[in-house]
Each structure stands twice: as C-alpha cells, then as structure tokens.
Amino acid sequence: MSRRSSAKYKLDRRVGENVWGRAKSPINKRQSRPGQHGAARKGKLSDFGLQLMAKQKLKGHYGDVTEKQFRRTYDEAARRKGNTAENLIGLLESRLDALVYRAKFVPTIFAARQFVNHGHVTVNGVKANVPSYRLRPGDVVQVKDKSRSMALVLEALGSAERDIPDYIEVEPKAMTATFVRLPELADVPYACRMEPNLVVEYYSS
Structure with a gap:
C-alpha cells in the first residue's frame, strides 16, 4: 500500500493548489491550509519559504518519492550538461x-x-x-x-x-x-505551476 495514499490531498491544501488537477481535490471547495487554524495561516513567504514550497510541490507531485531519492535526482541533474532545472524535470519524467x-x-x-x-x-x-x-x-x-x-x-x-x-x-x-x-518543463502537463528553478536555488543555497 502506498505510504501516503490515504492523505494524498493534504499536499493540495498545504500549497494551496490542485497539484494533480483532480476533480476530487479539496482545494476545489476549500482553499485554506490543513488544520483548525488553516484559514488564518496566510502570510508572505520568505525567499527560502518559496523555494521550500516549490521543492515540496514538485517532489509531492511524483507521489512517494523520498527526500533522499529526490536529492539524488537533483544531484544527477546538476552533474549533467545544460540547464539543471530542465534536467531535473527530464529525470523525474523518465x-x-x-x-x-x-x-x-x-x-x-x-x-x-x-x-x-x-x-x-x-x-x-x-x-x-x-x-x-x-x-x-x-x-x-x-x-x-x-x-x-x-x-x-x-x-x-x-x-x-x-x-x-x-x-x-x-x-x-x-x-x-x-x-x-526527455521532456522539458514546457512539455509536461502539470496541473499547476512548477518552478524547478526555485528547487535548484533551494539545494544550491
């Protein structure tokens, strides 16, 4: 059984977007974050917060990818020639x-x-x-x-x-x-905006 299958839509509410474009997503009806005080927890994110959110959203889109696996994929993307952000998308989609x-x-x-x-x-x-x-x-x-x-x-x-x-x-x-x-970012039909450039900034900072 998938480790996150019973809570897969928590990511949608955490980032405030319908990550997989599914009709069943709770974000379609309620756009606040999870928790009792979710509606009140809105504020401007720092640069680091934006980078972390971009990383969590992209990693979460691919299901049960662990942080170790995702970091390993990023490291491989950084070693390859060309744009690291585009390389990361290509590796995830492969x-x-x-x-x-x-x-x-x-x-x-x-x-x-x-x-x-x-x-x-x-x-x-x-x-x-x-x-x-x-x-x-x-x-x-x-x-x-x-x-x-x-x-x-x-x-x-x-x-x-x-x-x-x-x-x-x-x-x-x-x-x-x-x-x-291997696709580029523009080729991938993400249901919401992905920002792999911020993921690169997160890991390289």
Whole structure:
C-alpha cells in the first residue's frame, strides 16, 4: 500500500493548489491550509519559504518519492550538461511510475507506484517492478495481458481529466507506451505551476 495514499490531498491544501488537477481535490471547495487554524495561516513567504514550497510541490507531485531519492535526482541533474532545472524535470519524467501515470494506465501517481511494484508492467518485454527505474528514449512499457482488465486501468483509460503528453506514444489496444524523448518543463502537463528553478536555488543555497 502506498505510504501516503490515504492523505494524498493534504499536499493540495498545504500549497494551496490542485497539484494533480483532480476533480476530487479539496482545494476545489476549500482553499485554506490543513488544520483548525488553516484559514488564518496566510502570510508572505520568505525567499527560502518559496523555494521550500516549490521543492515540496514538485517532489509531492511524483507521489512517494523520498527526500533522499529526490536529492539524488537533483544531484544527477546538476552533474549533467545544460540547464539543471530542465534536467531535473527530464529525470523525474523518465521514472517508470511517472510514465505509467502519464500514459493513463492508472488514475493517480500513487496507483502507478503500486501498479509497478506489483509487477503489472514490462519494459522492453522484461518484467519491471521498481517505480524509480529510469527509462531511456525508445524504451517501451507494456501492461501485462492479465492486468489490462483491472478496474483502475479501465477507469484511467476512460478518464478525461488528463491528456497524454507528446513525449510519450501510446497504443491503447496493445497497452504500450513508448518513451520518445526527455521532456522539458514546457512539455509536461502539470496541473499547476512548477518552478524547478526555485528547487535548484533551494539545494544550491
């Protein structure tokens, strides 16, 4: 069971945004932060506060990514040539669970982690059950035959909440998704504004 599945919408209220763009998000009805005094806890954030919020929002979007895993991903992005913020987005989107979510094989990023953990997908024909597995351009992810009739898969495929980004090619009948290329920030269909540049400032300060 996903560690945060029962409280996944707390992030929405904490940052004051609908992070995943879901109709069920409590932020659609009540925009205050969690807690008895949430409505009163509004104030201007410091530069550090803005950077921390940006980091928590981006990390939280990818579900149960731990701080250690996220920092390791940032360090890899910083080592690569080019813009660190763009590299960070590309690395996060190349996670296996992120692709399963973007391809609409499951309804949420939390379900994607479970789906991969339980061995419902293959990568290039080989079973893969590590959500953080890093895909390369050209890799093909496929839902196993016996898993295609699962209720959450059918729910996700029929949902109009999300669009499939153009850096992923999906064949609905074969239930395959090809990771075409590493995306940039502008390519990723985030439901709210992400600021990876502030995440870079947070870790480099």
